[in-house]
Amino acid sequence: MQLTILDRVDRVADGVLSLVLRGAGPLAPWEPGAHVDLALPNWLTRQYSLYGDPADRERYRIAVRHEPLSRGGSEYVHLFLRRGRTLEVSSPRNNFPLLAAREYLFLAGGIGITPILPMLRAATRAGATARLVYAGRSAATMPFTDDLRSSYGDRVSILAEDEQGRPDLAALAAGLSPRALVYCCGPAPMLAAAEAAFPAERLHIERFRPTARTFPPNTAFEVVCARSGQTVHVSPEESMLTALTHAGHPVPSGCREGVCGSCELTVLDGEPEHRDDIGAPANRMYACVSRARSPRLVVNL
Template sequence: MQKTVLERIERLTEDVVSLVLRGDEGPLAPWEPGAHIDLELPNWLTRQYSLCGDPADLSAYRIAVRHDPLSRGGSEYVHLFLRPGRTLSVSLPRNHFPLRPAPEYLFVAGGIGITPIVPMLRAAVASGAAVTLAYAGRSRPFAEELVATYGDRVRLGRPDLAALAAEFPAAEVYCCGPASMVTEAEAVFPRVHTERFEPTRRTFGPDTAFEVVCARSGGTIAVPADESLLDALNHAGRAVPSACREGVCGSCEVAVLAGEPEHRDDIGAPDGRMYPCVSRALSPRLVLDV
């Protein structure tokens, strides 16, 4: 973890604030557009936020937090109780939503989904690519800043995604926002990179028991049908870092050495990896590098 000091809080909209977290022990870890961090809050909660500042400035990270009316304690604490001067721990940046080189980009964002898009937009324009942003939502943080900087490259209002697909057939498409927008984008665009803030509702077969062999620490752990793999590892003393417990942040990634995992995450686990907070096993036994 990295130590930071909350330098300032800026209200962007009625329900969104921006936080600037300055490194407390020198430069912070480097990052690229699309990356996010885990923020440890003083009320013992850990939440994930996309970095929306300038990757060239490692003296501080910038994030934005929307006050969710159904908050489980994270956004509510940030909006009501967090004050400048507080020391906060943040993780090293992780990036499951990287910006790929392309001659043309179409960015589609909804509400707070703009946060990973802001540095992507800056990098894409700097690369000389053709760039368009379609930005929807009742609350649109950064909207004025983006229009002032990028002019008619920015389109505000609810987009017609089918029309955009026809208008930009060759563009590399990046979408982040409400689940309904992301689902529609995945159905409309032939090629689209997406990031979700909440898990997709999907149906899997019944949970069954399986075994996990811990290749590095030794021993075999029984994972019952009514317990997650993450909890079974933690209860057996093989602590695995975790944050969201919903398969969207990637903080609990472990290496699979043998066996067939059942991937239930929304990240798209790379070969030989899995996220034990939600994923289970299709084979009777997994061998993990823990």
């Protein structure tokens, strides 16, 4: 974790605060699409995308929407966080990397604009053709619209749902250049619409919340911690993360829902059953949600 000072708090739209976190020295580097875990003083940890410029090593910028059904994170930020507060922030992690391309279509919904901002900046600086379609419930709730219009002009389409309706993703897909990659971050209905409209191999999405899916009933399995040699039993009623923590092998965690990547482990042997929404590579797994297909897993602990 890195210690930062909350240097600025600005209201950037209805219900959205921008926070500027300043490090005592250079902060850990990051690339567009990255997020950090912010440890709040109320003991909650929340993930926020970095929206500033990766070249600025002194500050991280995040934006926080006050969620009506807040589970305590956004409410604390909006009601209690004040300038000057010391806050711990993780090193950035990137589950949504920007792949090199000559053309991009960026789709952002509401606060999903935050990871897209540095992507759009990087794509434009690299000389790629980049277009942004940015949708929100109403103009007043959409942060950064003035900056986007002045920086990118007609390469940006801003659609307030109460005035212009939702973006027509099917029409965008029909007009998509065969060279373009699509990056989408926003609420679940927008991600589902994007998945229905665009070819999977060209669509990159980031979720804030897990998708609703059903899995086979949990079964017990064993986890062997390769470094200590200890074997930990994981019962059907508990997560692998909980079992490892109780056995004295705490694993870093953030969302505990399989969307942030904090609890990643390397699988050295055995077959994991992936239940995350990140897309774990074959030899990795996320201990908060994923389980085992084989009776035994060996991990790098």
